[in-house]
Amino acid sequence: MKILMIHLSDIHLKKENDFIIKKSDKIISAVQNVCLEYDDIFLVITGDISFSGKLDQYLIAYDFIMDIKNDLEEYTGNSIKIIVIPGNHDCDYDNSDGKIRDIILDSISGNSKKDNKIDEGLIDNCCQVQEDWFDFYNSISNKEKIIHNHKLLQISEVKYDDYNILFYQYNTSWFSRKNEQYGNLYFPYDYFGEELFDKKADLVISFLHHPLNWQLNNNGFSFKKHLEKNSDIILTGHEHTPEQIERNDLSGKSTGYIHGNVLQSHDNDDNSGFNLITFDLDEEKYKTQKIVFDDDIYTRKGSNSEWNSFKKYKKNRKGHFKINDKFKDDWLNDPGATFVHSNKNNLILEDIFVWPDLELDKNDEESNYEESIFDGKLLIENKEGARKLFLIGEESSGKTTLCKMIFKKYFNFGFTPIYFDASNIKSEKYEDFQKLLLKRFKEQYNSKELEKFSQLKNNKKVIIIDDFHDNKLAPEFKKKFFNMLAKCFSNIIITTNSLFKIEEILEDDGLEMEHFTRYNIKEFGHLKRENLIKKWHKIGQERFLEKDNLIRKLDKSSKLFNRIIGSNYIPSYPIYLLTILQTEQAGNPHRLKESTYGHYYSFLITNSLGQINIQPEDLDFYYNYLSELSYFMFKNEIKILTKEKFKNEFHNYFCDEYSISMSFNEIKNNLIKSSLIEEFNNSFKIKYKYVYYFFIGNYLSNNISNKDIKTLTQELCSDINLEENANIIMFLTHHSKDPFIINELLNNAKELFKEYQLLEFNTDIESINGLLGKLPEMIYKEVDVIEHREDEARKKDKAEFNNKKVKEKDEESNELFELNLAFKNIEILGQILKNYYGSMKGKQKYDLVKEVFDLSLRTLNFLFEQLATSKDYFVKSINKKAEKNNLKEKDEIRKMIGNFLFHFAEFISYFVIKKVSNSVGNQKLNETFAEVAEEFDYISVELINVSIKLDYYQGFPFEDVKKLYNEVENNLLPKSLLKRFIINYFYMFDDLDYKQKQKIFDLLNIPIKTSHFIANKSTQKKLL
Structure with a gap:
């Protein structure tokens, strides 16, 4: 597999008429045909993208980089991945208190020889000059590839079928000053735990803007040892002098240094160049080609460098055994079931695999969600230490699929995993198991390496035994087998079902089983x-x-x-x-x-x-x-x-x-x-x-x-x-x-709460509106919608976990019984509408929608009445709270009571309206919704209709929102509900650009808290 890295550096973008902007098409021409030869392509920029770290310069840089990326993708049909790090020019020194920052930098420099623990607050202060840089970075980087994200160090991983590459992106410019001084930088590499650098990979590349001679002497030496210990290749910029250097230590370890050229020098328009770096992952070698601007064209300078090996006995090098291709294709990459996808002919496991959540198997009803549940991808995080696990799952829970991914993960950590079907284990003796182990190795790896494997220490092997409940050994021999296994091997993964009696094996005092941990494979929750x-x-x-x-x-x-x-x-x-x-x-x-x-x-x-x-x-x-x-x-x-x-x-x-x-x-x-x-x-x-x-x-x-x-x-x-x-x-x-x-x-639905009128959200809620003098300000905070949706899914999972621990009461009041009936009827009537929208006649659909709306508004009226009758209880509770907080002013207490009751009414209304929306929401029922709304000119019905359109229609219903807001501008409860609907919509969807959002939020008088970089660039859609 061949990888191409287009290595740019020191662009110093300042204005839209910078000469390099006009040369972007020449850069593309220089590399476009070369790109056709490669399986994957990276566009790498090792700092100084901007001239002085200003927002307008980053906006220019965004367009410049994306133009190159998009043109090359269109030409090659390949995806171009972007990697960027900051340089000293990417700092806006006007964006911080320079004196305070200088004092902090001097203090850190003066203590650099001591055991100096850098405080996160100091890092934040020093990185203030890079605020716009981080917005730029977040807009242009591929977040899905990032496995560690810190202001001083980002770690990314790219995975292929047979290989993986790690990228360490160091922010050496966090310590830069306006007048950069040679030998005056400091990078606290030891601030980060060693475990971050333990991940195994086929190739590890580190990126930093400054060559190591710009570091403080003592820090530069130790930082160099750190980099060379953990990297195969190190890419830098800053000095504008392109070269490739191989550094070898006395133990035979070698590290490649590649220094970038200057792409734009404001002193000389013709001084422009970059590097093309080729990696052959199959042969474990790389070489560099210099490209320079000469006679109005980018051309190759000199011949290619010689091929250099990056197979160098690094501590994070993977194991050397090669997996058998047939085993890989027939089992390891097989999804386990035949799934058909319209966009890909033959799916492999990693196309569709998501690590399940696991629950610690223990009889502890008091443990909370965080203590009990964790992401299965963290299962094999202890890369050096021993792991002995039982994974317990029901039929079809994905036990075998999980074995395959554990196999791959251990292999990537440098271990040699061997998979066994438990039904094939027919003896408890070590010598018999050893024969079976060697047989499985020959099936799963290159059989020519059998002797080498037989001499491999057992602590570098991983024994994966699947479906142990199918094993036919008698219980006493199962005990002996596990005793042998636990004594001879450090890494053991066993899957079984919940009916398998693990205790019968573990209860024997002679067994060394205390280190076995048991986990249950959870069903997929919302996240x-x-x-x-x-x-x-x-x-x-x-x-x-x-x-x-x-x-x-x-x-x-x-x-x-x-x-x-x-x-x-x-x-x-x-x-x-x-x-x-x-x-x-x-x-x-x-x-x-x-x-x-x-x-x-x-x-x-x-x-x-x-x-x-x-x-x-x-x-x-x-x-x-x-x-x-x-x-x-x-x-x-x-x-x-x-x-x-x-x-x-x-x-x-x-x-x-x-x-x-x-x-x-x-x-x-x-x-x-x-x-x-x-x-x-x-x-x-x-x-x-x-x-x-x-x-x-x-x-x-x-x-x-x-x-x-x-x-x-x-x-x-x-x-x-x-x-x-x-x-x-x-x-x-x-x-x-x-x-x-x-x-x-x-007929049953019409009997529920039939003594209550429909709640109109007009004069019938004057008492609710009177609880508040004015609405508190609501602010929309700009978020990444996909990340927000995942956060909400995580909250639902936690809530459902906690709810399972709450025992329901056997008895419930008549009112609660009727309330539950109302919600069940709404849900079932809504399902009928959704199921048969195309085959039910209009009158029948109208009757169903009308009753769902009617029942929900009768129910809401009942709940408001309950709130009113419970007011004395709430007042007493809040008075007690006020006494605890030493609140003696009656006006303050009254305000607290009013605020609580209003927002409780708002919560009830929100819940009921969303219940209706989720039950009947379907754009194909639009005509029926409109017919009901025309007959019932109620604000409450308009709120339901707007909620349905926000949740289930394509596109934002601007005119409906505008009309409703004008109607409720002086009606506090529906006004507050409408605002919450809109804010929640933009937390869940990302259909509109910043200007369109601004128009809507201006209408509703909702301020936006956002990154100013995102605000300026939001109209530019990013492909995922």
Whole structure:
């Protein structure tokens, strides 16, 4: 694999008419055909991009660099990656208190020989002169490649199928002064822990603007040792003298130094040049070519340098064993299931892999989220020390896939991992296991290196044993096997399921098992699902998918996941999530009788049955069999079937009823193999909730004309407060839009809070508005939308973790019962609208939307009444708080009470309106929403409609927002709600440029807190 690095330096951009701006096309011409030879290309700039660190100079630099990048990408069809570091010219010395900064620099210089601990506050102060630089850096760098981000040191990693490259980007200019002095710089490399430099790589390149002779003598020497210890190649700038130097120490270690040329010298227009650096990762060698400006063209100066090896026994060099290509292609890179993507023909594992969260397996109900849950990618962070792990996961949780990624990660750390299927381990003896180990090495690596491997210390090997619950050794021999394994090997990873009794192995006092740690593989929460969705949509689109488009796709798929997964209907494991994403991309090609969402469940079930290779004509049989089985279990209130009941009471009845002669064992085994039912202790249950509810719904739908089924459906609809009833009705509406079902739901919904008027958000909320003198100022803080969405997903995961620990009370008041019924009805009626927007007639859709709006506004009126009746309780609570805080002024206390009650009312309103928006939101129902809004000229209805448009429509509804804001400008509660809707919209979407945002926020009188660099450049879209 060949890599090209276009090494620019010292551009000193000052004005838009700088001569180098006019030469950018000549730079492109000089390299464009060369670029065609390479697998990957980097555009590297080692400092002094600007002339004096001013914002307007960075704006010019952004255009200059992006023009080169975009033109080369268009010409070559390859993605150009950008790496930039700051130089002394990239500091704006007017942007700090120079005297204070000089005092800090002098103090650090004077103490540099001592054990001087640099304070983060001092670093921030010294880096104030680079504030605009960091905005520029954030706008142009590829954040996804960054694995460590600090003002003084960024670390990036680029991964390929067979190789990885590490980039260390040192900010030596943090110590620069306006009048740079030779030998006066200081870089606190020891401020950063050694673990940052322990990562293994095929090539490590360090970038710094200043050559080492510009450092203070004592610091320069130790910094040099640090760099050469951790780097294969070091690139610098500053001195405007291009050269390549190889430095060798007495132990035979070698480091390549490449000094950059000046691209623009304001003293001499013709003094301009740069380097082309070629890396051959297969042969582990590199060479440099100087390019200089001569006779109005950039031309090669002299011949290429000689090839130099970068295979130099560095401490971070990977292991030397080569993985077998067949093993790599057939197993290591195989996703484990056949997924089809429209943008790439053959997916490999890393295209779709996201590390799962892991939960420490311990009986400690008091531990919090941070103590219990951690990202699986941190699993193998202890690169030098021993790790002995049990990874416990259910079927389809991704245990084997996780083994593959652990294999790759350990290999990249310089270890030699060996994978075992536990069913092949048939002896507890070391000599037998050693034979199996050597056999697996020959299959997984270059067999010619077998002798070398056999002599490798066991602490450099990693034993990965998958699915140990399938191992056939008797328990006493399993104990002996683990005892042998724990004594002989330091790094052991074992996967098993939750039924495997680890304690039986660990309880033996003779075992050295105390260092084994157990982790449970978690289902994907909101954050991991967001990461998976992002990865899926970027496949084959890395260079073309704009950020706003990606965010829209993220939002759509995330909402789809939330609806399909529901109340844990489907295990949130990658194989199911990827199947949903694949189905979403393909559309609904087959079972058109199912609803919009119903076909996702149908596809999952059909996919499961596909594992047993049933014939297409048999699919209907299995659907009917499972429908009858699910209804049989529901009707008889059975959760677990004994074998006798399954065979004698159900199977025999089914065969008689349908005049079919089918083998019980054959059907039972097929359903087990397809993971639709599971067997344990000679008993059976339907494996997943979505299978159970899907087929009960299917049964009811097929028999809805039956009088008894109608009566049952009425009972279920009237009592959807119970989770099982609500789930059955939810799945029934996936199968049917029969008017009987819809009318039952509508009639029940109309009975809820029928004694309450619809809340209009007009004179009926005067008492709420009177609680506040004026609205507090709301500020929109500019954020990276994708990062914000991930933060919100992380908060949801934490909240759900904590909620599971809160036990629900057995009893609830009549009001809470009715409130829960209201929300369930809103959700189910909304699902019917979304499922059948294209096949329901307008009048029927109108009735459903109207009742959802009506019910939500009656519910809101009820909640406001509850708030009013509870006012005395809140007043007492706040008075107690005021006493604790020594607040004695009655006006202050009254203000505190009013503020609390107003914002509590706002919170309730926000929750109910978003509940409606999430339940019915669909742009294809626009005409129906408009019809309801026309009949009910209420501010509350307008708020619901604006919320729906913000959450589910393409584009920002500027005219609707403008009209509503003018109506509510003196109506505090809806005005505050509207502002929150808008701020939240821009935290979740990135459709509009800065000027458009400014127009909207000016209308709503919302200040924007943003980076001024982003503000000036926001109209320029970045490709991801």
